[in-house]
Amino acid sequence: MSSRFAFPNNDFLAYTLANPVECAPQTFSIKEGHVYLEDTGILRIEPNVSSATSLVVSVGVHGNETGPIELINAMLKDILSNELALKVRLLVLIGNPVSANAGRRFMDVNMNRLFSKAWESFDCPEAIRAQRLENAVQRFYELGGKSGLRLHYDLHTAIRESEYEKFAVYPFDHGAGYSQAQLRFLAASGLDAVLLSHQPTTTFSYYTNRVFGAHSFTVELGKVYPFGENDLSRFTDIDFSLRKLISTAGLLNGDLNRIKIFSVxxxxxxxxxxxxxxxxxxxxxxxxxxxxxxxxxxxxxxxxxxxxxxxxxxxxxxxxxxxxxxxxxxxxxxxxxxxxxxxx
Ligand SMILES: [Zn+2]
CATH class of the missing domain: 2.40.50.630 (OB fold (Dihydrolipoamide Acetyltransferase, E2P))
Structure with missing residues (x-):
């Protein structure tokens, strides 16, 4: 374990945007665990306590969806500066730093259509990045072992306004059924609706659900705004529920009745x-x-x-x-x- 190379100000986002294509791997320790910067925008933190929960939080898979990126960066700052306890294994992914820098949803191809190896058919920055993200998630879940709880919340904001401001897309379940604990967690996170996907897709959340058996969701948190123009108070509920999950390894139990369910x-x-x-x-x-x-x-x-x-x-x-x-x-x-x- 090398001595600590902190990002300046514990600002993972700034460091990622300053190194949008790649960066040298780094390892350092914090009070609660060990931090592995595996690639630009790919940060794994292993807690000192042994944990059966492996949590992936991805943001910025669409580069201009900055609200969730800022939300998670603030949470990460608190972990890195020892202000937030860490009781889960955590992988934070800033999906597409190049397009985040450009203020664009994507450069060449919508990256949230490139998972489950759909990237193989493309030759563009998003294809390279989708492959790296898949590899990072695979390594992360494998290191955590098969028996634990695997979670993946892929946080987005939407192009247009919504009758239900915050909603999640539940990947196609292939008949397996839906997790009550997860729906309760989404309710506690302030989500208004859940859309049940009806077929396999090449989205990130379908990939992690299907390939690794993770409880995975595409989570839409409201309308898209540029960096610095997000009102993070709109994310209070999910900020609270994710911090609780990270610091206690427990899923909050929200009221299922507050969530509207839609099928495709x-x-x-x-x-x-x-x-x-x-x-x-x-x-x-x-x-x-x-x-x-x-x-x-x-x-x-x-x-x-x-x-x-x-x-x-x-x-x-x-x-x-x-x-x-x-x-x-x-x-x-x-x-x-x-x-x-x-x-x-
Ligand atoms: Zn999006």
């Missing part, structure tokens, strides 16, 4: 150049429509709303042909889910 009814796909979503530019995520409304149309197809209240989420027609332009989601009830009554 359909994925909208751009099928021709003249494809249009028939919604205003300011339509919020989770905006519902009446049965029969023509939500999307092109020379080749149209999509009519099937049930009153079916809602749109992540609408974006500005994608290549063959890619997703949005999801149609439908409210469902907790009673309809297969809930796993496990301990967190």
């Amino acid at each position: 009814e359909a994925a909208l796909i751009k099928d021709s150049e003249d494809y249009e979503l028939n919604i205003g530019v300011n339509v919020k995520n989770f905006t519902g429509f009446a049965k029969g409304y023509c939500l999307a149309s092109s020379a080749l197809s149209s999509y009519l709303i099937k049930v009153d209240g079916d809602a749109i989420i992540f609408p974006n027609a500005n994608v290549p042909i063959g890619q997703r332009t949005g999801l149609v989601v439908r409210p469902t009830l907790l009673e309809n889910l297969l809930l796993l009554d496990e301990l967190g």
